[in-house]
Amino acid sequence: MSSSIRLISSGFNFLDKKWGGIYRGGSYLLVGPRKSGRTLLGLQFALEAAKSQEVCLFFTTMRPKDLMIQAASLNFDIQSYMNQNLIIVVRVAPPNDIYEMPNKDEYLLEYMNDIITVVNQYNPQRIIFDELTPFIGFNNLEILKDGFLRTLEHIEERDVSSLFIIGEPATEKAEEIVDSVAQYVTGLIYFRKVIKKFEDRFQGGEVIISPNVGHTEGQFSSEYKIEPYKGVTTDFVKKEKTEVIYDKTKEIHTPSIPHVSKQNGNGYRNKEISSYSNVYNYNDFQLIVNNQIALYKSTGQTFNLVSFKLDPIADVKGLLTLNQLQNAIRLASDKKDKICVIDGKVLVLLVKSSSKNVISYIQNVQSNLPSTDMDYIHAIQEFISIYSIEIEENIDNADTLIKYALEADRTSGNMYTPLTKYNE
Numbered sequence: 001m002s003s004s005i006r007l008i009s010s011g012f013n014f015l016d017k018k019w020g021g022i023y024r025g026g027s028y029l030l031v032g033p034r035k036s037g038r039t040l041l042g043l044q045f046a047l048e049a050a051k052s053q054e055v056c057l058f059f060t061t062m063r064p065k066d067l068m069i070q071a072a073s074l075n076f077d078i079q080s081y082m083n084q085n086l087i088i089v090v091r092v093a094p095p096n097d098i099y100e101m102p103n104k105d106e107y108l109l110e111y112m113n114d115i116i117t118v119v120n121q122y123n124p125q126r127i128i129f130d131e132l133t134p135f136i137g138f139n140n141l142e143i144l145k146d147g148f149l150r151t152l153e154h155i156e157e158r159d160v161s162s163l164f165i166i167g168e169p170a171t172e173k174a175e176e177i178v179d180s181v182a183q184y185v186t187g188l189i190y191f192r193k194v195i196k197k198f199e200d201r202f203q204g205g206e207v208i209i210s211p212n213v214g215h216t217e218g219q220f221s222s223e224y225k226i227e228p229y230k231g232v233t234t235d236f237v238k239k240e241k242t243e244v245i246y247d248k249t250k251e252i253h254t255p256s257i258p259h260v261s262k263q264n265g266n267g268y269r270n271k272e273i274s275s276y277s278n279v280y281n282y283n284d285f286q287l288i289v290n291n292q293i294a295l296y297k298s299t300g301q302t303f304n305l306v307s308f309k310l311d312p313i314a315d316v317k318g319l320l321t322l323n324q325l326q327n328a329i330r331l332a333s334d335k336k337d338k339i340c341v342i343d344g345k346v347l348v349l350l351v352k353s354s355s356k357n358v359i360s361y362i363q364n365v366q367s368n369l370p371s372t373d374m375d376y377i378h379a380i381q382e383f384i385s386i387y388s389i390e391i392e393e394n395i396d397n398a399d400t401l402i403k404y405a406l407e408a409d410r411t412s413g414n415m416y417t418p419l420t421k422y423n424e
Helices: 013-019 038-051 064-072 078-083 104-122 141-157 172-182 282-299 322-332 355-367 374-381 398-406 419-423
Strands: 027-032 056-060 087-091 126-130 161-167 187-193 204-211 220-227 231-233 304-310 338-342 345-350 384-390
Touching: 013 204, 013 220, 027 038, 027 141, 027 172, 038 056, 038 064, 038 078, 038 087, 038 126, 038 161, 038 231, 056 104, 064 078, 064 087, 078 087, 104 126, 104 141, 141 172, 161 172, 282 338, 282 345, 282 398, 304 322, 304 355, 304 398, 322 338, 322 345, 322 355, 345 355, 345 398, 355 419, 374 419, 384 398, 384 419
Parallel strands: 027 161, 027 187, 056 087, 056 126, 126 161
Antiparallel strands: 187 204, 204 220, 220 231, 304 345, 304 384, 338 345
16 A cells, blocks of 8 residues: 555444444455345445545446435435535446356456456546446456456555445355455455334344454444434434344354464464465466555565475474465465475565565464463474565566575575574
8 A cells, every 4th residue: 555554434323333443455345135225335435535525436226326325324415516526426337247248257357357447547546336236247366366356456555445336145056156255355244134113114124344454453243224314323312122033044244363262271373374365376476466566566575485394203293284384374465475394385466565564474474373381382482483575676587586585595695594583
């Protein structure tokens, strides 16, 4: 991101109170069933942007007149902000003829590219896409992941805050698609609909907010209502006789949320894999490193390649396997960091480059090892060693950089450092 990371108001009181707002340049996913208030929340995000004199792109499949009617229920004169070019409504036609296409995924990928094109054209501070569901029905989920991640990274690098709205998945395939998209965003918002209305006849349900990255305050849930001129709100007085019955015929599908379980009596922990996958095969990793080198050559943005080596004796002794080390590395990584296992070593491309960040990252890896028991930490430290190299002008391609990391200890001056050195 081009500027310092900070929180800004989202326009949704519950999220602003619990998380302090949304991150400038952060990306958020809203999942919920029809008529649950999804579009209204998107309009609240847009209104908050317009009130702050920020340019907001609002992608929609709705007719402009219908969108204006929805906005009017919030006492939101969207037309006046459109006239000031603060809100730019971009109507997108659903891909209804998609099944006639010889390659559906390539066709859908063009929609992702179009988002980037429009963002480049208008240079907004926020975008809302209501709704993304028809445009992510990929057959190949890897193509979807790559396309969506590329789109997000382009948007985030321009410090654009984004909200993508998706319908509640109704099939197993749809759940896989939602999970594929959800793993890359900063935070997730879920709406659970109510069968019976509140006693005062305002519709509502339950809202759940869950962080993927940042928002250390954590996950929260609350009842919400849709009220005239307020939209989606959690600020209301609950009446004792109000009966709230949730639709349990089909529980809302919520994508996986990373967490660490409590320690057992031996100090060992079962840890879920981080909710996004940033482990790549050698060819993909090589391409990513080459792109990062090209970025360094053109902008001066430095980065580090950090290599972790595990002595096989650690596995023989039953202390740590390479897979366990890789899992600890993945849990410690940011979603922009890239990981690859080559020749028994785990290589990590750290895009946030500084000696302090590298040390902090290595210490974070240690904290994610299978046990936090100090006897275990002391026992395992001598079997883990690290080599870190920062990009330099004389390095022209990924082959050279990766070779430096893999062949350290074989060349003079390049040595792996035991993990114990990072704890002194």
